[in-house]
Amino acid sequence: MKMLINVPETVVADALRGMAAAHPELAVDVENRVIVRKDAPVAGKVALVSGGGSGHEPLHGGFVGPGMLSAACPGEVFTSPVPDQMVRAAAAVDSGAGVLFIVKNYTGDVLNFDMAAELAEDEGVQVAKVLVNDDVAVTDSLYTAGRRGTGATLFVEKIAGAAAEEGMPLERVEAVARQVNENSRSFGVALSACTTPAKGSPTFDLPAGELELGIGIHGEPGRERRPMMTSGEIAEVAVEAILEDLTPRNPVLVLVNGMGATPLLELYGFNAEVQRVLGERGVPVARVLVGNYVTSLDMAGASVTLCQIDEELLRLWDAPVRTPGLRWGM
Amino acid sequence: MLDADFFIRWMTVTAASVDREAERLTALDSPIGDADHGTNLQRGFRAVRDALEKEPPATPGAVLTQAGRLLISTVGGASGPLYGTLLRRTGKALGDAAEVDERQLAEALRAGVDAVMQLGGAAPGDKTMIDALVPAVDALGDSFAAARAAAEEGAVATTPLRARKGRASYLGERSVGHQDPGATSAALLIAGLVDASADGEAGSE
Numbered sequence: 352m353k354m355l356i357n358v359p360e361t362v363v364a365d366a367l368r369g370m371a372a373a374h375p376e377l378a379v380d381v382e383n384r385v386i387v388r389k390d391a392p393v394a395g396k397v398a399l400v401s402g403g404g405s406g407h408e409p410l411h412g413g414f415v416g417p418g419m420l421s422a423a424c425p426g427e428v429f430t431s432p433v434p435d436q437m438v439r440a441a442a443a444v445d446s447g448a449g450v451l452f453i454v455k456n457y458t459g460d461v462l463n464f465d466m467a468a469e470l471a472e473d474e475g476v477q478v479a480k481v482l483v484n485d486d487v488a489v490t491d492s493l494y495t496a497g498r499r500g501t502g503a504t505l506f507v508e509k510i511a512g513a514a515a516e517e518g519m520p521l522e523r524v525e526a527v528a529r530q531v532n533e534n535s536r537s538f539g540v541a542l543s544a545c546t547t548p549a550k551g552s553p554t555f556d557l558p559a560g561e562l563e564l565g566i567g568i569h570g571e572p573g574r575e576r577r578p579m580m581t582s583g584e585i586a587e588v589a590v591e592a593i594l595e596d597l598t599p600r601n602p603v604l605v606l607v608n609g610m611g612a613t614p615l616l617e618l619y620g621f622n623a624e625v626q627r628v629l630g631e632r633g634v635p636v637a638r639v640l641v642g643n644y645v646t647s648l649d650m651a652g653a654s655v656t657l658c659q660i661d662e663e664l665l666r667l668w669d670a671p672v673r674t675p676g677l678r679w680g681m
Numbered sequence: 682m683l684d685a686d687f688f689i690r691w692m693t694v695t696a697a698s699v700d701r702e703a704e705r706l707t708a709l710d711s712p713i714g715d716a717d718h719g720t721n722l723q724r725g726f727r728a729v730r731d732a733l734e735k736e737p738p739a740t741p742g743a744v745l746t747q748a749g750r751l752l753i754s755t756v757g758g759a760s761g762p763l764y765g766t767l768l769r770r771t772g773k774a775l776g777d778a779a780e781v782d783e784r785q786l787a788e789a790l791r792a793g794v795d796a797v798m799q800l801g802g803a804a805p806g807d808k809t810m811i812d813a814l815v816p817a818v819d820a821l822g823d824s825f826a827a828a829r830a831a832a833e834e835g836a837v838a839t840t841p842l843r844a845r846k847g848r849a850s851y852l853g854e855r856s857v858g859h860q861d862p863g864a865t866s867a868a869l870l871i872a873g874l875v876d877a878s879a880d881g882e883a884g885s886e
Contacts, residue, residue, distance in 0.1 A: 359720075404758075426757045427720075427757055427758075429716075429717055430715075430721055430757040430758040431757050431758050431761075432757055433753065433754050433755065433756070434753060434754070434762075435754050457759075457848065458759040458801065458846065458847050458848070459758035459759035459761070459762075462759055462761075462762035462800065462801070463757065466762055489851050490853070495845065495853070496850050496851075499851060547715070547716050549707065549720045550707055550711060550716045550717075554715065554716045555711065555712060567851060569714075569715040569848065570715055570716065571713070571714065571715055571848060571849075571851060572712075572852060574853065
């Protein structure tokens with residue numbers, strides 16, 4: 352497997368150095384692996400700290416900036432960051448108004464953020480946490496660690512980020528983040544497995560002519576394998592799976608997200624099919640975002656995330672944001 | 682009696698076996714996890730080995746608590762907090778005695794395993810490191826060799842299980858038929874007890 356890297360051991364540090372060079376508006380601490388808004392801490396503003404394994408770019412470092420995250424902690428590839436990173440990030444961005452940790456529901460992320468929250472509170476930082484768990488592909492959560500956090504992370508980070516920017520207090524920002532998560536559902540498909548730099552070969556074997564339904568974002572297999580389908584058929588499976596679990600009465604935000612190796616030509620075509628299915632099911636659509644936002648290295652495939660919104664959430668979604676990975680209105 | 686040197690040897694031989702087995706652990710982790718268990722543990726135990734070499738703690742308890750803290754700070758994922766907690770809590774249970782006997786180690790390790798079960802919410806049969814650690818602690822009263830055998834058996838016995846915790850749990854039925862990487866690495870840690878005592882008796886290093 353050919354990769355544009357030096358050695359697997361330094362991929363994360365190398366990427367951070369490159370990110371720092373491209374984005375002088377961010378303070379990138381390569382050694383300690385913390386990406387911070389340069390103007391943080393912002394007086395009186397609740398700070399948002401997120402993080403998780405690397406390999407999902409632009410999540411999360413690409414979402415640091417005005418209107419979204421205050422700081423992000425990238426872990427090793429597909430590995431949660433360590434508590435030291437999160438404590439350092441929280442200390443760097445806390446203005447005294449408190450810090451919201453946005454955590455995706457994976458055992459490693461949960462445990463490390465829990466430890467970090469305890470340590471940060473020992474240092475006098477007020478911490479709240481929100482767990483993102485939007486993936487409907489994980490069916491019987493009695494036997495799992497619960498649903499995975501995937502595409503809804505972007506909605507939570509953007510909308511809670513706008514709430515914090517408006518000066519809402521910590522408990523209100525936390526409530527907004529929870530509301531977004533509770534109203535979000537995702538479903539993903541893979542057309543190919545991904546290759547981690549450390550392993551150097553695909554994480555699972557997916558023969559040509561087959562696809563994986565219900566994948567997460569870590570190159571792990573999904574819930575079912577089927578013969579390859581058309582974009583329209585995949586859109587039906589994904590949207591139906593979501594609507595089995597969420598019956599939107601309000602308009603929805605739609606994220607059609609590429610997993611890393613699927614070109615925009617295909618993603619836009621897939622979005623056309625997603626919009627068709629939503630239209631046939633009578634689901635009103637408020638806003639649509641298409642692109643590679645929550646990726647899985649070089650995996651080919653896509654995920655669909657719907658978030659049912661009210662007027663306030665839509666206003667917060669539309670609020671200005673300026674980050675490397677998401678930018679509008681400023 | 683087991684002194685601080687024994688515990689340093691335990692961590693050092695474990696670091697060596699994790700180095701040796703890293704590729705196998707990562708290979709076990711790729712069909713049901715995310716293909717990083719070997720590299721993550723390797724990073725952590727190398728940090729432990731280097732720190733213990735540079736500044737060797739004076740008591741068995743201090744060796745393990747320091748090793749645990751380092752694992753939490755370097756490994757990431759679920760393995761960092763879980764292995765870190767295992768060693769930290771075992772170390773705390775040993776207190777500040779200069780030497781401990783095998784029975785005290787067995788009791789302390791049980792406290793460590795209990796802490797891991799509480800933190801991760803896993804029980805025996807969930808296809809996790811617990812499936813190697815619980816039988817190992819039960820057998821530790823007999824001998825280190827018995828504990829090693831029990832841990833290895835426990836790790837192999839995870840193969841037909843359906844995962845209920847960790848990344849593999851998202852696969853449901855499809856996690857069946859693969860040996861759990863966490864139980865496999867836990868068996869390496871327990872095997873390290875045998876190697877550390879053999880090294881000591883042979884007077885090597």
